[in-house]
Every structure is written in structure tokens, then in C-alpha cells.
Amino acid sequence: MEDNKPQVIKITFDGIEVEVEPGTTIMQAARRIAEADSSQHHLVPPAMCYYEPLKGSGGKCRACLVKVAQGSAKDTRPMPKLVPSCITQVQDGMVVENVTNPAVLEERKGIVEFLLLNHPLDCPVCDQAGECHLQDFAFEHGSAKTRYEEERRTFEKQDIGPYVQLHMTRCILCYRCVYTADQITDKRVHGVLGRGDAAEIGTYIEKAIDNDFSGNVIDVCPVGALTDKTYRFKNRVWFSKPVDAHCQCDKCSGRVTLWYRGEEVIRVTARKNEWGEVKEFICNTCRFEKKKTSDWVIEGPTKVQRSSVISANKYRADVIKKPDFALKLAASQYKPIDDSRPYITDDQTIRELSIENNNKANQRSLAEKN
Amino acid sequence: MQQLTNRSKQVSNKEMTLAERIYLPAIAHGMAITIKHFFQKKVTIRYPEVKRYLGPVFRGRHVLKRDADGRERCTACGLCAVACPAEAISMVAEERQKGEEHLYREEKYAAVYEVNMLRCIFCGLCEEACPKQAVYLRHDEFVPVFTERDQVIWGKDLLVEDMNNRYLREAWTKEEAHAQDLKKAAGAISHVEPRAIP
Ligand code: SF4
Ligand code: SF4
Ligand code: SF4
Ligand code: FES
Numbered sequence: 001m002e003d004n005k006p007q008v009i010k011i012t013f014d015g016i017e018v019e020v021e022p023g024t025t026i027m028q029a030a031r032r033i034a035e036a037d038s039s040q041h042h043l044v045p046p047a048m049c050y051y052e053p054l055k056g057s058g059g060k061c062r063a064c065l066v067k068v069a070q071g072s073a074k075d076t077r078p079m080p081k082l083v084p085s086c087i088t089q090v091q092d093g094m095v096v097e098n099v100t101n102p103a104v105l106e107e108r109k110g111i112v113e114f115l116l117l118n119h120p121l122d123c124p125v126c127d128q129a130g131e132c133h134l135q136d137f138a139f140e141h142g143s144a145k146t147r148y149e150e151e152r153r154t155f156e157k158q159d160i161g162p163y164v165q166l167h168m169t170r171c172i173l174c175y176r177c178v179y180t181a182d183q184i185t186d187k188r189v190h191g192v193l194g195r196g197d198a199a200e201i202g203t204y205i206e207k208a209i210d211n212d213f214s215g216n217v218i219d220v221c222p223v224g225a226l227t228d229k230t231y232r233f234k235n236r237v238w239f240s241k242p243v244d245a246h247c248q249c250d251k252c253s254g255r256v257t258l259w260y261r262g263e264e265v266i267r268v269t270a271r272k273n274e275w276g277e278v279k280e281f282i283c284n285t286c287r288f289e290k291k292k293t294s295d296w297v298i299e300g301p302t303k304v305q306r307s308s309v310i311s312a313n314k315y316r317a318d319v320i321k322k323p324d325f326a327l328k329l330a331a332s333q334y335k336p337i338d339d340s341r342p343y344i345t346d347d348q349t350i351r352e353l354s355i356e357n358n359n360k361a362n363q364r365s366l367a368e369k370n
Numbered sequence: 371m372q373q374l375t376n377r378s379k380q381v382s383n384k385e386m387t388l389a390e391r392i393y394l395p396a397i398a399h400g401m402a403i404t405i406k407h408f409f410q411k412k413v414t415i416r417y418p419e420v421k422r423y424l425g426p427v428f429r430g431r432h433v434l435k436r437d438a439d440g441r442e443r444c445t446a447c448g449l450c451a452v453a454c455p456a457e458a459i460s461m462v463a464e465e466r467q468k469g470e471e472h473l474y475r476e477e478k479y480a481a482v483y484e485v486n487m488l489r490c491i492f493c494g495l496c497e498e499a500c501p502k503q504a505v506y507l508r509h510d511e512f513v514p515v516f517t518e519r520d521q522v523i524w525g526k527d528l529l530v531e532d533m534n535n536r537y538l539r540e541a542w543t544k545e546e547a548h549a550q551d552l553k554k555a556a557g558a559i560s561h562v563e564p565r566a567i568p
Binding site: 236 | 445446447448449451457461463464465476477487501502
């Protein structure tokens with residue numbers, strides 16, 4: 001055995017060569033490509049269960065399947081089946097095909113269909129709509145029709161603690177919330193019960209989560225299964241305006257996104273990066289209790305991707321700037337109005353005044369003509 | 371000179387014939403056309419007493435439909451508002467309480483639903499966006515002329531369908547519409563206001 005392992009590994013992802021450290025997964029390598037060149041964003045495989053900040057996540061949903069056309073430089077055979085890119089580590093000389101391989105895209109359609117098998121058609125009611133990864137995934141990779149005709153499994157909605165509501169019907173069993181509870185909070189009180197088709201997220205003996213960071217399960221949930229009870233039906237995400245803000249908090253970093261409706265803060269969430277992942281978890285006090293602008297120091301509007309529906313009907317100040325000549329024209333034609341005149345409501349007086357004004361105007365125009 | 375396009379007409383200066391010169395045949399011909407039209411059926415109608423059939427896809431005022439059981443279909447999903455190019459629609463959602471199942475079809479409903487008729491351009495995009503088949507633009511009613519500001523914004527009181535006078539688009543051709551109008555005028559369909567027939 002050689003032990004002089006190379007310090008960087010070269011792989012080819014969709015024809016793009018990239019050098020990464022050993023131990024990187026294919027997904028991470030693809031993300032590095034997109035981070036270096038934002039025009040390659042579309043190359044990155046979709047992820048429904050993998051969550052970079054959560055150790056051990058991934059490998060559940062199969063949304064990220066890719067084709068490995070060459071296993072490594074030493075063993076140039078392709079891997080026999082599609083592999084989940086989020087948990088497959090790269091090897092030197094690996095050649096990976098994602099969007100360049102039609103079989104992968106075809107497979108992804110099937111994965112969407114599987115994820116939607118038991119999913120309700122709930123988007124008009126669901127609070128996640130507009131920032132839902134399942135919507136994105138189905139829109140980008142799925143087909144518009146369903147072939148499923150059987151009865152879908154349904155659950156009653158359930159309260160997990162005072163702030164979080166679980167809609168098990170919408171859950172895709174990505175386990176992200178379980179890992180969050182495991183790794184961020186000290187004591188996990190909810191997990192996946194049952195197996196296969198009967199698997200569901202549940203709290204053991206209905207014990208409420210009273211952990212200080214339990215609210216973060218709302219942010220990590222890619223779908224609308226875990227939602228904020230204080231935000232329930234308050235507004236659709238695309239009518240609210242996200243603003244970055246921070247505060248002094250002794251429990252968390254205090255760096256959040258505030259969601260405004262008019263002047264009112266209707267929701268507080270942690271900040272998500274370009275992969276929709278939260279790097280800095282926030283505490284429940286920040287999330288659920290500080291819903292006044294005065295609690296926060298505003299940093300400015302959150303950057304929202306143009307492709308996101310959240311950017312709809314919002315206009316950046318520099319986009320709606322009026323052209324200079326229009327302003328000048330308006331200024332040159334502006335006539336100050338004499339507002340000291342009395343406000344008249346009496347019909348008779350109005351009629352007399354307008355006759356008088358008419359006469360005056362007629363005389364003016366006559367005088368101009370002569 | 372060579373012609374660049376074939377649109378220009380060459381002017382001719384030819385001598386007029388005798389018939390053209392005595393002028394009277396041309397006048398007689400012109401009068402004949404006038405008199406012919408004089409006895410023809412008129413193409414104009416006496417609006418507003420008489421109204422034309424506007425076609426099954428005419429886009430008039432909005433209506434928020436109820437389902438067969440009389441429950442409001444709209445679930446305040448906001449898709450119509452985000453589709454609206456004129457930003458005419460606004461709404462406030464509310465959660466359905468226990469015991470209100472006969473009023474609202476979904477778990478969530480629009481407590482407030484407003485259309486600003488001054489902004490609306492009657493493009494019908496809201497109708498197309500709606501996943502619940504809730505909002506429609508009526509093909510048979512306009513927004514009446516407004517004279518006051520507070521008539522401009524239409525709330526749920528004006529928009530939600532009246533179960534005793536439902537909006538049903540049954541006639542899809544002009545002939546069907548005529549047949550329906552005749553029935554209405556004769557009182558065969560009683561719950562809809564009769565409309566005059568041109
Ligand atoms: S979780 Fe996503 S896909 Fe499912 S109902 Fe909610 S918005 Fe729609
Ligand atoms: S008809 Fe068009 S402009 Fe009018 S409310 Fe609907 S979407 Fe908006
Ligand atoms: S009318 Fe239709 S599109 Fe508009 S909010 Fe209601 S359900 Fe949604
Ligand atoms: S993201 Fe890779 S399997 Fe779910």
C-alpha cells in the first residue's frame with residue numbers, strides 16, 4: 001500500500017476539471033465549481049436531504065444521483081449504478097456526469113415522482129410555498145403529470161411544542177430535523193418512528209421540545225412539514241420583504257433575517273446561504289419573541305435571487321430611478337397651487353365661480369389674440 | 371424612373387367618357403347605395419337598453435366562486451396577486467375555525483380579498499393563475515362606472531358569488547347565448563336577471 005496519498009484530488013464534473021481535498025464529496029466539489037463561477041450554478045445536483053452544516057446528513061432522498069463514468073484514474077471502469085453525490089467521496093481522476101447525462105435527468109424525474117407519491121397538493125395552503133425545495137426540485141426536474149392514483153397517506157397536524165407545528169403529510173423523511181435536534185440541541189426528543197411507508201417524525205411520548213434552539217428545525221426542513229406557528233397563515237413569503245438584521249444575544253449569534261409585511265415583522269428566520277442552508281442557528285428567543293423593529297439593528301435588504309418568487313413585485317431603488325429629463329420636465333412645468341383658497345362645497349357658489357372663471361379665461365384668450 | 375415599391379399608383383390623365391362627364395349616372399349609383407342601406411337592418415344598437423353578446427370569453431368584472439355546497443373556493447394562496455401585472459389584488463388570510471367547514475372549502479381562507487378596479491386591466495391573468503378555480507372574470511357583467519373613490523376597491527361583499535344568483539357560463543356560442551337569453555326573457559330561467567336581446 002502506498003501511503004503518499006495526493007493532497008489534492010482532480011476530478012472532472014460535467015467536463016469541468018476541479019481540484020479538491022481528499023474526503024470531499026461529489027456534491028461539495030460541484031458546489032465549489034459553482035462558487036468559483038456563478039454561471040455554473042445549474043450544474044450542482046439538487047439536494048433534498050443533504051445539509052452541509054449537519055454532520056451525517058444525506059443519502060436519504062436520492063435527489064442528487066449522478067453517473068460516475070470513471071471511478072478513478074487507476075480503475076477507469078464506470079460505477080454500475082447512479083450514486084448519491086452527497087455521500088460519495090471523490091477519488092483521483094473521477095469523471096462525473098450530471099446534467100450532461102440524459103439518464104441522470106430521467107432518473108431524477110422518477111425521484112420527483114417518488115417524493116410526491118404521498119405528498120398532498122397543498123401548496124396553496126402551505127406556508128412553505130415560495131421557498132420550498134420540493135417545489136423547486138419538482139419544477140426543475142419533475143414532469144408535470146402524476147401517475148399515482150391510490151389513496152395518499154394522511155396525518156393529522158400536530159403541535160411540537162408551543163412554536164412548531166408538524167404536518168406529517170408533507171414530510172419527505174429527509175431526517176434533517178432529527179440531525180439538527182441531535183447535533184444542535186443537547187437533548188433530542190423527537191425522531192423517526194416506524195419503518196418504510198409507516199415511518200413518521202414523532203416526538204417520543206408527545207413530549208414537547210422545550211430546547212432553546214428547537215426552532216431551527218423549521219429552517220432546516222426543506223418542505224412545509226415543520227412550520228412556525230407564530231407565522232401560520234400570516235402571509236405568503238412573496239408578499240413579505242426580507243431584511244437582514246442583528247441583535248445582541250447571549251445565546252446565539254443574533255444574525256437573522258426579518259420578514260416584513262408593511263411595517264410589521266411577521267417572521268424571524270436564520271440566514272440562509274446560496275444553497276438554502278443555515279450556517280448560524282438562532283435561538284428561540286430571537287426567532288419567536290423579538291418581533292419588533294426596535295429589537296433589531298437593520299443591516300439592509302436581503303439579497304434575493306432574481307429567479308425566486310420572493311423577488312416578485314419588489315423594485316430595487318436603482319431600478320425604478322426616474323430618468324433625469326422627466327424630473328427636469330416635471331420641475332419646469334410645476335406650478336405652485338394657491339392652497340389658501342377657501343374650500344367650497346356649496347353647489348350654487350361653485351357654479352357662479354366657474355362661470356366667473358370661464359369668463360376670465362375667455363377674456364384672457366381674447367386679449368391674447370388681439 | 372424605376373418604381374421602388376408596388377404601392378404607388380400611376381396617375382392617368384385620360385379623357386373622361388360621356389357617361390362620366392354628364393355626372394348623373396354616378397349620382398344615381400351613389401343614391402342607390404344610400405337607399406339600399408336605408409332599408410337594411412341597422413348595425414348599431416341602442417346601448418345601454420340593448421346589449422350585445424360579448425362572447426363566452428369576454429373578461430368583465432371579477433367573481434369569487436363558491437363550490438357546489440356553497441363554500442368559498444378561495445384559499446388565499448396569493449397566486450392571483452403575484453400573477454397580476456397591475457398589482458390590483460390584495461388579501462389577508464385567516465385560518466378556518468372548527469364549525470366553519472360549511473363556509474370555506476380549505477383550511478385557510480381569505481378574510482379580506484380586494485380588487486382595485488382602477489388598477490385592474492382585465493387581462494385575466496388572475497383567473498389563469500388560480501389553482502382553486504376561485505376567481506373568474508364574468509363574461510356578462512362590466513364594472514359599472516364609478517363616481518366616488520370608495521367604489522373603486524371591491525371587497526368580498528361585491529366579489530363573492532351569490533348562491534341564489536350563481537354565475538354559470540353555460541352558453542359557449544352566440545346561438546346558445548341567444549337561446550338562453552330568450553329563455554330568461556320568457557321567465558324560464560328565473561334566478562338570473564333577464565337581459566334584452568339585440
Ligand atoms: S411542502 Fe412544498 S411542495 Fe409540499 S405543499 Fe408545502 S409548498 Fe407545496
Ligand atoms: S384581470 Fe389582470 S389586472 Fe385585473 S386583477 Fe386580474 S390579473 Fe390583475
Ligand atoms: S382567488 Fe385563487 S389564486 Fe387568488 S388567492 Fe384565491 S385561491 Fe389563490
Ligand atoms: S441529497 Fe443526496 S440523497 Fe438526499
